[in-house]
Amino acid sequence: MALLSLVEVITAIREEGIEIQQTEVEGFIQQSWVIPLHEEGGYFFDEADKARIELICELRRDMAINDEAVPVILNLLDQLYGLRRTLGEIREAVRELPPDWRAAFEKRLTESLGE
Amino acid sequence: MSDLYSTLGVSREASADEIKRAYRKLAKELHPDLNPGDKTVEQRFKEINAAYSLLSDPDKRKRYDAGEIDAAGQEKPSRGFYRSYADAGMGQKYHGFDAEAAEDIFSDLFGGFGRSRRAGGRTPRQRGADVSYSVHIDFLEAANGARKRIQLADGKTVDVTIPAGTADGQTLRLKGQGLPGLGGAGAGDAYVEVHIAPHRFFTRKDSDIHLEVPVSLPEAVLGATISVPTVEGKVSMKVPAGANSGTTLRLKGKGTVDQKSGERGDQYVKLKVVLPEKPDAELQRFMESWGKEHGYDPRKKAGLA
Structure with missing residues (x-):
């Protein structure tokens, strides 16, 4: 997948019906809310960067989250997604356990988490 | 297509401000990126988004009330939400959490596993656990091969040889670099998952x-x-x-x-x-x-x- 330049990512976001200005994206980068690849004096965005910009726009505009609170939310979300990733890895590790270990694990979890 | 007012939970007489407030409340609740594990919210979010984009436009709202236009065609083009990339392992540079950072949760799971056993006086023979790491490299390093230094959980550093042609998501095995075994058994292995950043033009x-x-x-x-x-x-x-x-x-x-x-x-x-x-x-x-x-x-x- 090729990367998008600043102008290209703005065009693509607008095409999805989200209004955004170049200065806003530059502000997001300055605050490190979005970390695109920075090379040869330009910024290059992958799909995850683009979706993150859209999320920030919706937080600010649709949910009236102010700029002081945006980094708090992003930080918590990043931890949430990091946790989900770790949980996914634990799930994979559990899958590779012998069946009786898995059964014991499942039993223990069912007991503490309920149905 | 259901009634747009009921989608937002407001009456037909609601003021523009009430509509906005209702939409904001629902958006906070239903935005897919704020509900990463819930598959059902995405459709609901699209519906309230479509309802709001029509009802927040006074002209369109008037025509909708008069029955001149219906709710169809208001949905914005489908797009990838951040959660789908984050859960797929992209955007890892943002994630301020990994097993190492969660030392409070994992320390007694891995490090202390042997300690409590040893307290019992008898040490069973058990091979050490495998551990996983990830390393981020750029496109050209993956194409041409590279050496990357990573720090292991025990503080040791090892140089990992990334062979030319390594694929994104590929896992390299470092034999014997996992956690030490018990009772004279061998150490586990370390697995290093390689993440490759996309290139500007290749x-x-x-x-x-x-x-x-x-x-x-x-x-x-x-x-x-x-x-x-x-x-x-x-x-x-x-x-x-x-x-x-x-x-x-x-x-x-x-x-x-x-x-x-x-x-x-x-x-x-x-x-x-x-x-x-x-x-x-x-x-x-x-x-x-x-x-x-x-x-x-x-x-x-x-x-x-």
């Missing part, structure tokens, strides 16, 4: 590299020798006379290494003919006289005429 398909290269009109019409980047550096490449946008040329052996066969892939260079940036009067005059004699209809050939 893309990779297996061991082949793909690249789009712009050429000027004279270069395309007359042919030329141009300089083209490859993963190993620049090479010169012959553009045949009469080359067209979309013409793809192959640079044999200029791809990256296929890990199974050990052979090098190829680089595919797709040409893109680019006109001068500013319209040129001389070129226009020439095209006028040339076009009269040599008209051709590429749309007809493409079946579009």
Whole structure:
């Protein structure tokens, strides 16, 4: 997948019906809310960067989250997604356990988490 | 299609402000990126989004009330939400959490596992646990191979050799670099998952590299020798006379290494003919006289005429 330049990512976001200005994206980068690849004096965005910009726009505009609170939310979300990733890895590790270990694990979890 | 007012949970007489507040409340609750594990919210979010985009426009709202337009066609084009990339392992640079950071949760799971056993006096023989790490490298490091230093959980650092042609998501095994075993049993292994950042202009398909290269009109019409980047550096490449946008040329052996066969892939260079940036009067005059004699209809050939 090729990367998008600043102008290209703005065009693509607008095409999805989200209004955004170049200065806003530059502000997001300055605050490190979005970390695109920075090379040869330009910024290059992958799909995850683009979706993150859209999320920030919706937080600010649709949910009236102010700029002081945006980094708090992003930080918590990043931890949430990091946790989900770790949980996914634990799930994979559990899958590779012998069946009786898995059964014991499942039993223990069912007991503490309920149905 | 259900009633847009009930989608937002407001009455038909609701003021613009009430509609906005209702939408904000629902958006906070239902935004897919704020509900990563819930598959059902995405559809609901789209519906409230569509309802709001119509009802927040006074003109459209009036016409909707009068029955002139319905709710259809208001949905914004589908898009990828951040959660789908984050859960797929992209955007890892943002994630301020990994097993190492969660020392409070994992320390007694891995490190303390042996300690409590030893307290019992008898040490069972047990091979050490395997541990996982991830390493981020750039596109060219993956294509050409690299050495990366990573720090292990016990503070040791090891140099990991990333072989040329390593694929994104591939896992390398470092034998014996996992946690120590118990009762004289061997240590576990360390597994290193490799994440490759995309490149500005190269893309990779297996061991082949793909690249789009712009050429000027004279270069395309007359042919030329141009300089083209490859993963190993620049090479010169012959553009045949009469080359067209979309013409793809192959640079044999200029791809990256296929890990199974050990052979090098190829680089595919797709040409893109680019006109001068500013319209040129001389070129226009020439095209006028040339076009009269040599008209051709590429749309007809493409079946579009």
